Amino acid sequence: MSGLADQGMLDLGPESLEYRMIGPRPDQAPTLVMLHEGLGCVGMWGDFPDRLAAATGCGVFVYSRKGYGKSSKATLPRPLHYMHDEARESLPRLLDAIGFQRGILVGHSDGASIAAIYAGSHQDHRVRGLVLIAPHFICEDVTAESIAQAHDAYDNGDLRARLQKYHADVDNAFRGWADVWLGNDFRQWDISEELAYIRVPILIVQGEDDQYGTVRQIEIAQEECYCPVDVALLPGVKHNPAREAPEVTLRHVSDFVTRILQGHEAAASAA
Template sequence: MISLSPSGFLKVGAADLEYRMIGPAPADAPTIVMLHEGLGSAALWGDFPDRLQAATGAGVFVYSRAGYGASTKVELPRPLDYMSIEALDVLPGLLDKIGFRRGLLLGHSDGASIAAVYAGGAGDHRVRGVVMIAPHFIVEDMGVAAIAETRKAYETGGLKPKLARWHSDVDNTFHGWSDAWLNPKFRNWDISEYLAYIRVPVAILQGADDQYGTVRQIEIAQQECYCPVDVTIIPGAGHSPHREAPEATLNSITEFTKRILYPHEGSEGRAV
């Protein structure tokens, strides 16, 4: 465990991972650990982590996985089980290093899949709940088609310079993600087996117009999970409801967080 500055880098394994710590330290309050999407980073969350901290009173820890943001780049091609490797080989060391004691995992897209694998595979009693925004448990044809379109936008459109604002090696980031998802062997990717082993409440949020996944992902969670599964469909939002409908998304996550982390406090109360 180290003393966390408001921002900096953590050495986890062979990688230096950039991070932000917002609000109280893990020793002083519950912590929400945020896991970004397949093309995301700590910075690409925008001000949503700050707003979440203000709304819940919990500490919020945001970081960029290796290959993203200003973190160490990764060797390509990524292995097709890269999300399970992240969940079971990298995340445990990161949580220990920051002194994680009690809190939630909050993941978006790839990050939600990583959170699901960790919650089902690690048996970590410190994790009291999991929030999944637009999770993937299996590969859907429409999602693969959308990623293929995203690759075209990267190669011939204006996506690459936009992403380059957020990643120090944008090609490493983009190809690490897209080449895995568009590999024909990735069609067999399936992490639904982990859902049956999650022993804490789950909240799933999905935009009504998500272009990368259908309600089939939610149905799989409802079928496989023995734990409570809260589902919120966000109207007028696509794959990133925290950017496209931030108020509705923040309100839903805040309600879940307070119910799970502060069960014996009033709606405005805070537990230590």
């Protein structure tokens, strides 16, 4: 789909998804597909996608999942396996619809979990690597505690007002995220099994002070993955490295992207 506009809505049949496309299209260069956090959307990435496109020369495709931004509303309550549904149903349709040919999945928080599930469920040779920013592989106590605090800030503080400018239906976005994570069943949520089936290099970027996850998340990837796992643990950074430490995050991500994609190009040339 080389005719992708710079921004618009992508019709995937059961859902219509808001997107932005920066730089060369998928038929012209590798594409970085960015998957946002649990309360994120296209707009909440700020200018990080633009800077990533400039630093790597890749095209960057950013989209809002169902329930977020201007995309179709989600049906609530979401099921426990909603991230698996995204990885196994929505993401494959999206990659095919945009004409994805080769590139890297770049996910943050929930988006990182979805990227990991996808790579562990699909032998998709178009995907050359994963960048997982503040990923979740299990639900830790600190995760549930921080989401409970966010729930209180949404109901009694200014969080709803701050999110409202990014989401067409802010209650659908917030409830669709917080309510499932705070459900009792979610303490059993665990995607570490999928990690063993990932066959591409991974970069994990995490803040040392991440309030939603500890270094246990990194340890699980190192224990379960058979693929190379690079780690950038950033001091003084919490759950959103791209916003809190954009320069160092950009450097780590762009260095990894360039190395992985150049390695593939060199291997292809040698063959």
